[in-house]
Amino acid sequence: MRLILVGPPGAGKGTQAVHLAAHYAIPHISTGDIFRANIKGGTELGKLAMSYTDKGELVPDSVTNDMVKDRLNEADVANGFLLDGYPRNIFQAEVLRGILTEKQTPLNAVLELAIEDALIVARLSGRRTCKDCQASYHLLFEKPAVDGKCDKCGGELSQRPDDSEAVIQNRLTVYAEQTAPIIAFYRSEGLLVTIAAEGDVSEITSRAISALSTKVS
DSSP states (O other), X not given: XXXXXXXXXXXXXXXXXXXXXXXXXXXXXEHHHHHHHHHHHTOHHHXXXXXXXXXXXXXXXXXXXHHHHHHHTSGGGTXXXXXXXXXXXXXXXXXXXXXXXXXXXXXXXXXXXXXXXXXXXXXXHTEEEETTTOOEEETTTBOOSSTTBOTTTOOBEEOOGXXXXXXXXXXXXXXXXXXXXXXXXXXXXXXXXXXXXXXXXXXXXXXXXXXXXXXXX
């Protein structure tokens, strides 16, 4: 299975990626992991990426594309892969298509995790973290016994700045602007499979596997 996973922040991509990669026995490849591996390994691409990140600049598509191409040439992707966080725009999608065409290993599917913005805001804005032991809670799904206090150490619970409703709404706007063209691109190629990303983790995983069953090769 050669699969791309897309969905807005808070849709559960990271969680589903782990379960789906295990189900299909394929590596879960995220752009974040690729960047960290290249930077830690001191590769030329890693050094080039750092020359941008150290200045607070975005890494150009050309560098990201080269990193992904190198990763897809590694031995563990022989039976497939799950890409998470790439491609992020039409140019990257076209480059990826070229890479896979050259290898004669086209994509099987692009799985979209669809979820209402209101539920995403509720999911993300409800997260709280202990300032002392970093234990995680949620005001809707995993409440502490005492409001504002950590069950484990009694420390104060706080909200991460990027979990504020205003920041989440902005992230969703950026996602919609950047990703809508990619979804249309893969829909036109007959690769897009869309499922509802609501319910518990196992339910969503089963839904995804069922939806992808006709795409397995």
